[in-house]
Every structure is written in structure tokens, then in C-alpha cells.
Amino acid sequence: MYDFKQIEKKWRNYWKENKTFKAINGSDKEPYYILVEFPYPSGSGLHVGHVRSYTAQDAIARMKRMQGYNVLYPMGWDAFGAPAEQYAIKNHIHPKDAVRENIKTFKGQMETLGFSFDWDREFSTTDPEYYKWTQWQFLQFYKHNMAYKEKVPVNWCPTCKSVLSNEDAAGGVCERCGSSVVQKEKSQWMLRMSDYSEDLLTGLDDTNFAERVKLGQINWIGKSIGAEVNFKIEGHDKKFTVFTTRCDTLFGATYCVLAPEHEYVLEITTPEKQEEVKEYIKKCSTKNEMERTELNKEKTGVFTGAYAINPVNNDKIPIYISDYVLASYGTGAIMAVPAHDDRDYEFAKKYGIPIIQVLEEEIGKKEANEEKQKEIIAIIHNPETDKYLTIKKNDKRTFIDGTRKDDESALNCALRKIQEKTGYNDLKLIGEDFKINNHYYDKDTDKYINAETTPILFELQSERTTNKDLNNEEISIKWLTLKEIEKEIKDELHKKSFEYVLDPAAMTGDGTHINSEFLNGKNKEDAINTMISWLEENNCGKKKVNYKMRDWIFSRQRFWGEPIPMIDCPKCGWVPMNEEDLPLLLPDIAEYEPTENGESPLANITEWVNCKCPKCGHDAKRETDTMPNWAGSSWYFLRFMDPHNDKEFVGMDAMKYWNRVDWYNGGMEHTARHLLYARFWVQFLYNIGLVPKKEMIWTRVSHGMILGSNGEKMSKSKGNVVNPDDVVNEFGADALRIYEMFIGDYTQDASWSTDSLRGCKRFIDKIFRLKDKVIEGDNYTKELENLIHKTIKKVENDLQTMSYNTAVSSLMILVNNFEEQKEITKADYKVLLTLLNPIAPHFTEELNEQLGFSPICEGKWPTYDEEKTIDKTKDIAVQVNGKVRGTITINVDDEEDIIKEKAMQEDNVKRHIEGKDIIKVIVIKGKIVNIVVK
């Protein structure tokens, strides 16, 4: 019927020859910048996942152009990185040659898919003309004291002799050789990203990122507001400081913990404990991160023999060391409040450290004149039957409860009450749990009660009882299973108590303070503020904000990255290269091996390493570390605005013209880190006056993955990889594009289905066949006019809201309606082709040309008339008591009375209301009628 390969090739060439998609800096048209993440050109070629997001953004770009915007839709290559380096080492070629080949493949694939990139702006991060400016920007970081060198632990594979990224060392195992990864200290270049924590947080307000993207950023930054508290050490002059978000629980602190790496550890450890502590530290340092987390399923630690003084009550509390405290967060030391922190609770239980409750959960409503009482709730478990004892109280089922007499302990009260009610006396105490603060009204005494209630759990040892009649009406004992208790115990206090004793855990929620002197009676928030003021007044602490986000480790011990333009001079120390000497090129050799000691392969290339100090001229050595992959991608979107500038990294005029990236799309896996690095980079450039805005990216959305047909991630080993070239070959680029837009919700993962793809191909065939029905005519066919206007509106809206799948489906509906007609006009047909063009650009252009029109890509987007999208008549449902009993046809301007009348006349409706009282009739204009009868 038609040769899609010929057609696609023809239009590909047309766009290329005419430079149809060239974006012009400074044009009068309104600028619109659409961006997709530039790919890493791997050896395996383009993935069908790339096709999804590139097509989606391409559709928007093409529509926006027709709507009169000057659209910038660029493409480039993020081509530094480990895989190319590995490949090159193995095959003794220069990575740039491997990369050049891969780029060629990728670009060819992109062209056959018909993406409307402005190829005149193409560049690779590995181009010296580009990485010159990445290096230049590093020097700006350095000059503004934002880059520094520091020793940090890195993942080290002893077999590959190479430093690994966290991703490559996932699970504590080297991804390449499978040997286990160890930690090694190395001096690394760092960027002071943590200085920007707050700015990166507040900057989100100036963006239009999707909520989940913002959330990813917020979580990564990990802001927490708390306090630092200073603890004196008994018998030492020194103090140590802890960070806590819960300084309100200070009265409940029963021990402190220092990280094994904390600087005071050995100093404060008592002589008899030295050996034990040293051994523990050694054990921790040899563990790699994986082992450490694995072992941490159970907490370990040792007592140092030293004691800290709790500043609020001068209590002596033991100091432990444990690797559950991280040296790298906060101050590397904590105060432990086992009653109100899960980790501390676990540790205290294991080592028998006291647990002091300082916060009570509240139940019920507080009243003004309350009488204070102490009460208990006794829960008895029968291990024989695995049931729990309940009694009847005011016609409801509860556990045994009771009020403590003066000086009576909770335990004695519970035993007394059990004896009174049931006569059981062979009981084993399992445990008391945290007290609950209960407010209620007592009918018998006409008083409001505030009861501090202690839940206690017993185990029944034998059925021995002094009570003869356990089943009498009054108490009505029942043993219930867990499930029955869930259903039958309604009282909140009893429910809570049961939860507490069943699964003893730290109480981490809000409540009322007890055992806390000046905090007693206050809630969490109030108490935190009071405590902070107290700490500040008494000079033993202060308010403090902490962030999880650390500084950016900017060094990589690799060959294939941007060389860091720094020189180590024996006289002057670290000296930056002169800017006019940039770029610092990578050496042009194809033979290099990683070094024995984990330095970059560059370290072996002496003629490259040796140089003169730019400051004093003395013999010096270059930095051999290179930059991380994230560096080049942190500013590439700016370079696209002015890609060939050899005077500046980007001209200010260009940035001011394009303003910002209007719409940035990428994978979910990059939404946290890449975006954070890029925003940090831009904010820094803004602060030194090099970019015009603090946030240069406006909207960021993330697409879902394309999974294999078995619902799993595509991978060679699983054999479920779909190669886009094969698909294009068999079905054509247009079919693939339509299919990937139709596959489902764009932000959601979707599984590949070749059957569904065939359906999309069939859709194209249908449109070709429609051409036989086309007759001359500049107006829409009367019967179709309404639907056409609606469809224009729908497609336009859907593309703007990323509802690509429903955009396609509405066009399918339009085609189905066209098919029902004997003939359609050229105008009808042309609007269909235009609306589908952004998604399937090749064949729509071809058919359009066959009608004798000028190219769609140079034309205008159709407009719709709001008036004409509104239906004159409408079928609406009539419900009786909420169930649909029939439909009626109404005119849109029908009054309520008329609609009501029509509804009542409907046959099936009549049947359902016959002989019944009509209570009311609800008429929602244009939507539904509901008749309520009795």
C-alpha cells in the first residue's frame, strides 16, 4: 500500500536539508527551551526507553513550533565515564575513538526516529572545546574557596586496583570482578556543596518541578532542626557535644555513645577498658560498609569506663562507643534516650541500661478540673491457648483495670484486681510498659479524671483460681484471640495498652512530659523550645540545624574524565593553572593501565604529569585525578544556549534570551543527584555573577521506564531487550513513536508489547485508507465539526499535561468517526494529520503533501472554537436511589424542571418509582438526575 521506509527517509532528508528545526538566538519569536537528558553513548546503542522521553519532548517541541515559538530542542553526548575507559584498556585504543563510534551509532538512530533536534548545537562533554569550560568553572570554584582537598574513605577493589563509585560497589562487592570491596583513605578534591544546603532547599520554590521530584531533592538534603548539647566528662576537662532533634527528652538520657572514630575515644577510655575498646575500633575499621550494615541488624558496642554528666540534672551516665553512631553526621556523638528512640531502646535492652520514660502518650480530652489518679491495665495471656483474658464492663469488653491505692505499686494493684475479679493467682509477670496519660469522665463520682495508666502483661501459669463461678453474668470472662481482640476491644486506652505490651518498643510520638522538672506537663514542641532556651541560658548547648547532604567528592581516579587543572608545586602547594592555558588536554595515548596504588592511570604518564609551577616556575606535578561524570552534565544545558562560544562558557546575552530551561525531562534515577548537582552548580555561578538566574530549570518531569514484555527491567542477561532499530525496520519510526506514547501513563513504568505495537501500525494503515474518502472542501464536515473542535482541544491539552496516551486515543476516536462517513473533506483530513504530526511526523507530512498542502512542520497548529466543543444535546443518566435505571437526552439549556419531567417519564425509571414516595429529586445540570424514593 505504501513504503514507510521511503517516506521516512524522504522527510528525514527534507528536515535536514532545510534545517527546519534550527533555533535562532535572539529571534523575535518567544523562546521555548525543551530539554531531554543527553545520553551516555554506550556500546549497546539507543534503548527503547530513550525513545519514550525523546518522542514525548519532541511532540511538545513540534507543537510549540507550530504555535509560533522559537523552540530550542538540543541534543549532545555525556561521553566521559568508566565503561568507555574499561573498553579502551581492554582493546588498547583511545577511549575517544570508541566514543566517536558510539556517538555515530546513537546519532544515526536518533535521526531515523525523526527527532527534531537542532543538530547545529550538538557537542560532547569530551570535546576539548567543551571541557575547557568545565575546567575553567572548576577554577572558579577553587578561586572562590569552594574547592578543597581532603582525606576521605573511598571504596577500593583490591583486585581491580581501582577506586569504585558507590554504585559500582553496591552490596560491598566489586561490580566488575566480584571481589569484596574495602575502605581506603584517599585525598580527594571536594566542592563545598553543603554550604548550599539551605539555598538548594529554598530554591525549589522558584521551580515548577513535579512534587515527587521536589521530594527527592528535599530528602537528599535531609534538613533536621535540633540542638547541640555539651556534656562534661567526669574526671576530664574536656567536653563533648552531641546533636539531637529531641533535646526535650534530655531528662531521659541514660547513656551516651561516641562513634568509634570520635577523636576523644581513646583519651577518655579508662585504662582497664583500653584493650577492649581498641579491639572494637579495629573491628569496625576493617568492616566495609556492607558488612557494617549487615552486622548492624544487631547493635554492638563497648563501654569506655568513662561517665558523662547530664547537664540538666548532673546525673552520671556511662559513655559507650558503637558503630550505630556515624562519625560523619552531626558531631559523631549522641545522647541516648532509650525510652523514646528505637535504636537507643534496642541498645539499652541488649546491654541492660536503664530506660526512663519522660513522655506519656495522651488519650481523651483534657478538662479544667481534673482529679489525678494512678491506674493499671492488666492483660493476661494464656500460652496454652494463645488467648487473652477479657471481662465485661458497662456492656463493653475490656481488660482488667483498676485504680491504685496510696503507696500501692502498679504490680500489686494489678495482682489485687486480678484476684478480685477472677481469683487467678498463679501468674508470671512478663513486663510493665510505658505509662499512658488518660483523660475521662467518671459518671459514678461526677468528676473528670486524669489517670496515669500502667499497662502490665502477665502469663497465666495454671488455671488455679479461688473463684468458683468465673462465668457469672457480672464479670463474664472471655478468652479472646488476637483477631477477636482487634474486633471486640473498642476502648482506646485498652487498645493502646494492648499494643504497648504486645510489642514493646520505644515511644517516639508526641505526648506530655513527666519526670522532667521544668518540662513536666509540656508537649513535645513546647518542651523542645523551652529546653533550647534553657541550654542557651546555661551555656551548655544551642539550637542547631543539620543536613544529611555532605560536600561533593569531586575526584575520580580515572583516565577518561576532565583532568582537574591543578598543579602540585613543592614550594607553593596547590596552584591553579592559568586560565589562558586551558584546556588541559588528556594525553593522546592508547596504552595505559591502572596504577598499583589506586592513582589515576594518568599518574603513570610522566611526560604529562611533570610540568612547571605557574607561580614560581619550579618543577611540579599535575593533579592526576579527573572529574566525575556529573561535572560535565551539571552545566551542559547552559552551553546549548550558546554552544560555539570560544570566549566564554556561555554568553550572558544568550542566557538572558533563552531565560531558562522551560521543560526538562529525564529518568527517575537522576532526579535526586544529577538535578541537585546541576542546581548547585548554577547557584554558585549565579552567586559569582555568571548566570542571570539562581534556578535555570523551570519544569522537571520524570518518565517511567520501559520494561521487557515479562515486566522486568530490560537486560541482556534476561534476554528481554528490544532494539529500536529492529522495530523501526519492521514497523517504521512513526509506529514506534505512536506506540510508545500510547503505552500508558508517561510517568509510570510500562511493559513492552509487540501486539499493542501492531495495533498502532494498524492505526497508521487506517489513516492511509481514509485518503480514498477525501473530497475537496475547505470546511469541516458538518457531522464531524463538533468532534474535530473537541479533539483539537483535547490533543493540545493532553500534550501540555503529558497525557500522551489519551491524546493518541482521542485521535483514534476521531479516525473511527471519519471511517463512518461516506466522504470527508480535505480540511477534515488535514486537521487529523496536523494533530498527529507531533507524535508521528513522517507519514503525516507525506499524506499532507499528497493532498497538495505545504509541509505541516512549517505551518500552524489548528485552533478550536470553544463554542463548538460544547454539545447541544447530551445523554445523561437517571438514577433511582443511586442506581442507574435509564438515560435521557436533554438539551444543554434545558431548565431543571424540564429535565426532571423527562427523567420521570423514562420507562424503566417509572417502573422503579411506581407506588413509592419521592423524597427528593437531585438534578445536576448536564450530568445526572438522582430520584430518592422510599
Add this chain to the structure above:
RNA sequence: GCUCAUAUGGCGGAAUUGGUAGACGCGAUAGACUCAAAAUCUAUUUUUCUUACGAAAGUCUCGGUUCAAGUCCGAGUAUGAGCACCA
């Protein structure tokens, strides 16, 4: 463990502010065309009952709000992703 997301026919998925659940596509079944197949066209396709008109149930489970709930509220379950002792 924590955080987030998701849950709708045989399948992928639709469903504006709560207002006819299952659009559109796939698959399946039957029929037309054909020597035959493919392609195409027509019809049916949530389940159950009914010859039919129609009725009952139905959007993970339980409970609630409402004339009306896939949609809102509360409690849970399952799956997936990310973080992983962040004090």
C-alpha cells in the same frame, strides 16, 4: 525499618470539580470475503442469573462521610522503587 508510589475486565490502560466505571488499544469468539491463508470488514466480549425486557454483584480488604465514592476520610493488605542506624 523508614519514605514515596501503585492497586480498575483475559491484558495495557481511560474516567474534569465526587455524577452512566471499563473510553481507546490488544487479545479472544462468531460471521463475511477467499480454493486457502494473511489483510480487511461486521458483531460480541467485567461476572452471575434471564429466551428476552431486565436484575444482582463489581475498581486490593474492612469501616465511615454523601442523594451519589474508583475518586473524599480512617484503619489495614499486597507489589514496586528509593534511602538505609542521619540521632
